[in-house]
Amino acid sequence: MIEKALSGSRNYQIWIVILLTIIGAGVGLFVYQTIEGLGVTGMGRDITWGIYISQFTFLVGVAAAAVMVVLPYYLHNYKQFGPITVFGEFMAVGTVVMCQLFIFVDMGQPMRVLNVILHPTFNSVMFWDMTVLCGYLGLNLVIGWIMLSSEHKDTEPPKWIKPFVYLSIPWAVSIHTVTAFLYSGLPGRHYWLTAILAPRFLASAFAAGPALLIILLLIVRKVSKFDPGKEAIQTLAKIVTYAMILNVFFMLLEVFTAFYSNIPGHMHALEYLFVGLHGKSALVPFMWFAAILAFGGIFFMLFPSIRANEKYLAILCGVIFMACWIDKGLGLILGGFVPTPLHDVVEYTPTFVELMISLSIYAIGALIVTLLYKIAIGVKEERIYD
């Protein structure tokens, strides 16, 4: 099957070359960062995590797309999702690899990464996060590959794969929950110290993940003979809509608790994000932009006639994806560091090196998804021609 990724149209080749170029630049800059130390990033003593860890957090959510197609298909026998489960799983593979790379480049001593396995520490949520991420990667890679090769060989999938499929469903929930626990168990970081963080992660994941999947499937339809099916895409659109409504609802619950209780610690981060604190307000325009995108996206998605139009749907999915990205890939992590433990407000701006390394990790994710999708499309087209 793998040979299907090795040949393709001219556009396919150009796309691969572009991605490889970005990756090459990022690898070079990562070597530079490793030699110089993390001082080449915008992070500092007060904002100790920046764009790397926030991308990791956001992308854990995107990896959820898989379970949103796997669950209806395998547990509810929703047939329309049958042909597209492999696309959800392969997207999860790409995003989980990105998550792991974002953690890796954030480490001060990346060569010592195996210490996490050599000295397993069960009381550290980081250990469990590593475990669930590696497990989720393995599950999706194995399930996706086995299912696709059965399709390729025109045989029934082997029976032993079923338990793994069922396991992958709660496992998808676990990656978000455990990632939320990284933050929600820390005393003194009020923006994170909230039981609703894990549900919020899940809701934004089930919005952003399927939103990206819809966009990818529309691209797949455009560049290949394989049609993911109008109904499958529409069902995904409904999932995106409901999940995004829940996501915004959970966020508003945070606002209520913080401001009705009037506890300063709980209000500070929200104030910083939406109106600015102590004259510092770098994230304010981003957060309001995200709020407009979120409410606007939900509003238009609620009209069946609008979301049935796939052109509008693609735009709305982009809008919702962007809203989730700003909320979780920017505001959540940076907001958590404000104010500092000594009640200063310190701001962070990513450097060029940091942004380029981040971009190249996205390029690696895109490359993995492209190659895996190319194989999947090849197998699906084979069946059409037969």
Add this chain to the structure above:
Amino acid sequence: MDKGRRKFLKVAGAAAILLGSKPAVNAIASGGEEEHSTAKKRDVRYAMVIDTRICLQHEDCHDCENACHFNHNVPKIDGKKEEIKWIWRDKYENVFTDQQHDYTIERLKGKPFVTLCNHCDDPPCVRVCPTQATYQLDNGIVTMDMHRCIGCRFCMAACPYGSRSFNWSDPRPNIEKQNPDYPTRTRGVVEKCNFCVERVTIGKKPHCELACKHGAIVTGDLTKKDSAIRKLLAENQVIRRKPTLGTNPEVYYII
């Protein structure tokens, strides 16, 4: 109230057994036995008292910081972004963030207060460290293995006191004069006050305490009833930083 708590702990303990988590059971069980004590039972428990009344009489004194930073090869880096500090002074309002009001007496307002790692009895940094590079000794001191630290900075997010620093670049060029008796660090690891563990375990006093010629810093073993530190605690009203977070900080301030 207490009964309810005990019942809750029992249920939580049973749940923890079901999950096969022995350390959690131990922690909960020991918490249940000692109803009036906030700290764990230990044979030795090092702690520090800072008499800020003395300290504030010498506002320009930096002896403790200098002694600590020289002896531990702490680099001097200017600027908030990359600075590394084990013990330093910050404004009253910043050190005691939950003690603020509009009428703070002039004696304290904006004045410098010594701050450092609190060597918490329940340290969140130790809880979160994925490699046990940060760990707690039986005597309560929270210290680090710099060779094991992977530089993930989870501990820095977990510490509610901002007591941890990260080596954003190679620290060695920024050490004015190296002390050959203590190791330097490499880039990419976290560091913090270690309560002079290399000294107290062989019966010596920490550098900061020795350097303070005014006697504002007193360390000692809290389990010894007749120790100087227990005497200070018995005679003075003291406060701790952010006690409501349940970390049980072991640095006490006489205000």
